Amino acid sequence: MIPTVFVHGIRLSSTMWGPVAALVNGPSAAPDLPGHGTREAEPFTIDGAVAAIVAAIDSVGGRAVLVGHSLGGFMAIAAAGRHPGRVAALVAGGCTVQPRGGFLAAYRLVARLAASRPDIADRVSASGFRRALPEPIAEAMVAGGVRCAVMPEVVAALSEMDAIGELHRYPGPVLLFNGARDPFRVDERRFLAAAANARLVVVPRRGHIGIIAETAMLAGLVTTAAASAAPQPSLSRGNHQPTPDPKPLR
Incomplete structure (x- = not known):
């Protein structure tokens, strides 16, 4: 059974994936990214986020199906592009x-406004999740804070990330999912x-948040991805090191 590692969205924590993880067979892990959850005191960087994901993969055996939504999706793509040997699917x-132009400007404005009064923004966000999602799923979303x-740190980091380039570096099976009403799907054909x-x-x-209510569907995607993953190369007796990552493309 290939383990699964779940990566949470912006301003949330590892708890958001609990309802989906409960429907997926096999071991799993869900790290908190820097600046979030139990690591809220740390600055957010893409390198730090990828390191947290790789550590979670190593904690479940060195190779896993990697699952992420929103910020978690971007960071899962970055981890897969930089460490393809650890990502089964x-x-x-x-x-x-690709956050650029008007989309990036709007994203920055929302982030700046939220960070200007984070106490109010945190409460408004939690209330929005509770209105948009069934109670058990909404509570999982906010349980870790x-x-x-x-x-603003996250948006600044994403503005410098070449997500399409990172995805191009990953040779394994990829399953992209979006709600039909999600504004974050505008470049989905380029990513595909x-x-x-x-x-x-x-x-x-479904929209950007509402798709998280589709727990059975999301668990099914994880199962499908695991089934499509290439077998892990066999290791010699006594060698328990994770599969080496190929050199990145130049």
């Missing part, structure tokens, strides 16, 4: 946009074309 949603103060072995699932009538 990639499942990423709500992250098929909501931290809007980190949003960048991956060597990818498919796209679009869920009708």
Whole structure:
């Protein structure tokens, strides 16, 4: 059974994936990214986020199906591009946009406003999750805390990330998912074309947050991705090191 590592979205924590993880067979892990959850005191960087993901993968055996949504999807793509040997398959949603131009300007404005009064923004965000999602799922979303103060750091980091380039570096199976009403899907065809072995699932009538209510569907995507993963190369007796990562493309 291939383990699964779940990566949370912006201002949330590892707890958001609990309802989905409960429906997926096999071991799993869900790290808190820097600036979030139990690591809220740390500055957010992409390198730090990728390091947290790799440590979670290593904690479940050195190779896993990697699942992320929103910020978690972007960071899962970054981890897969930089450490493909550790990622058996990639499942990423709500992250098929290159934050540039007007989209980036709007994203920065929202982040700056949220961080200007984080106490209010945290409460408004938690209330929004409770309105948009069924109670058990909403409570899982906010159980580890909501931290809007980190949003400007995250948006600044994402503005410098080449998500399509990172995805192009990952040769394994990719499953992209989006709600049909999600504004973060505007570049999904470019992301799909960048991956060597990818498919796209679009869920009708769901938006960026609402898709998290589809717990059975999301668990099914994880199971499908695990089934499509290439077998792990056999290791000699006594050698328990994770599969080496190929050199990055130049």
